[in-house]
Amino acid sequence: MGFKFSVIIPTLNEEYFLTRNLEQIISLRRNLEIIVTDGGSTDNTLEIAKKFNCKIVESKAGRGTQLNAGAAVASGDILIFLHADTFLPYDAFELIEKTFSDTQVKIARFKLGFDFTSKWLEFYKRFTKYNSQFTRFGDSAIIVRKDFFKELGGFSDRETFEDVDFFSRAVKLSDIFLIDDFVVSSARRFILDGEIKRQLLNILLFTAYLLNFNQNFLSKMYSPPKKKRNNSLIIFLRYPENGNVKTRLAKTTSSDFATSFYKTCAEKIVNEVKKIKSINRFAFYSNKEEKTKVEKWLGSKLFFSPQEGKSLGERMQNAFAKVLSTGAKKVVIVGTDVPDLSAEIIREAFKKLDDSDIVIGPSKDGGYYLIGMKKMYPELFSGIKFSTNTVFSETIGQIRTLGLSYYTLPELQDIDTEEDLIRWLNGSNENSIKNEIKLAYETI
Structure with a gap:
């Protein structure tokens, strides 16, 4: 069908992951528009983006804000919102083209895997095969037709749960298609905080989100100051x-x-x-x-x-x-x-x-x-x-x-x-x- 894809990556000090991610994306598909929307990095993130000839958008920090800024300059008819530490499968673009060849499909996501494995991480991974409000997150990549993205009004300007909010509004207008393959995302938060503690915190945060807790409270709870395994x-x-x-x-x-x-x-x-x-x-x-x-x-x-x-x-x-x-x-x-x-x-x-x-x-x-x-x-x-x-x-x-x-x-x-x-x-x-x-x- 000949879709044009725009891959939009929000960044804030992601030099380690960005190099590897851009190398992989380019190896999967040539002549691809890659947009890096940066929220004020102080490491080599911007230099890396320039090296790979990415379209660079400098934005106020905040994932929802950065994603919208990237979408505003995107020329593709399929937008792929991808975290810097999330890696697409090797057949990603073939799967996306096959999925969106059905004109009824407006939005899709992959299943979620991790860059390290453990008993608990494998347990969490199994749940991402279920397509529900509790398993749809931006870590698994959000793929959406540009016209449908505009119809939804883009992402909410919020620091946390912008992905959940986006999916929640999308599902009222369209089914969300689950692509039968895994992206590989960094397990760093689970590793640094502890696998069980991090998941319990995620559940607590999600509950607070559903109960409409204040956004500032959610942001502070997402990365609470505490002793970590360093x-x-x-x-x-x-x-x-x-x-x-x-x-x-x-x-x-x-x-x-x-x-x-x-x-x-x-x-x-x-x-x-x-x-x-x-x-x-x-x-x-x-x-x-x-x-x-x-x-x-x-x-x-x-x-x-x-x-x-x-x-x-x-x-x-x-x-x-x-x-x-x-x-x-x-x-x-x-x-x-x-x-x-x-x-x-x-x-x-x-x-x-x-x-x-x-x-x-x-x-x-x-x-x-x-x-x-x-x-x-x-x-x-x-x-x-x-x-x-x-x-x-x-x-x-x-x-x-x-x-x-x-x-x-x-x-x-x-x-x-x-x-x-x-x-x-x-x-x-x-x-x-x-x-x-x-x-x-x-x-x-």
């Missing part, structure tokens, strides 16, 4: 199966032993991490195909995400950036092949970040088993030769070049080969799993 820990891991983990150890022992060792070591580290209170815990697994198996293996108290990137450095950098985007103030990353890593060492890492830019834990093979920071430093990942015996020294060199302060944790043994294993078994460190692993090794 420390986050990332675990990099693989699902333990033969041929997928500890391949160098397997060459001189056995695949079964190497896999069993990795599983025992990884579970020990995850259990240590779970001892640490008031932090968010993220498990980044090696590929998307592992998702279901990893979630079943490790259970609750973790947020899950696949690793993204071609090299280890790129995957680590992307993981740090993704977790920092949730509002984390301190982020620490660890691997799963250092059996002596303990909750005490991790707590020390977070504490030392109070006074240092970087905290790092060297391993005996010249690498490191932990690195933590309070903001992103891409140079610590892009210029390092990973999987070599110079990783630690190169990283320290980069830290010094950047003029950053750092704290060094105790050196620990990571285990990649049988020689590493023997050295660790013969060491003096007490460890809750050493006897178990020693017995398994002696029976090979």
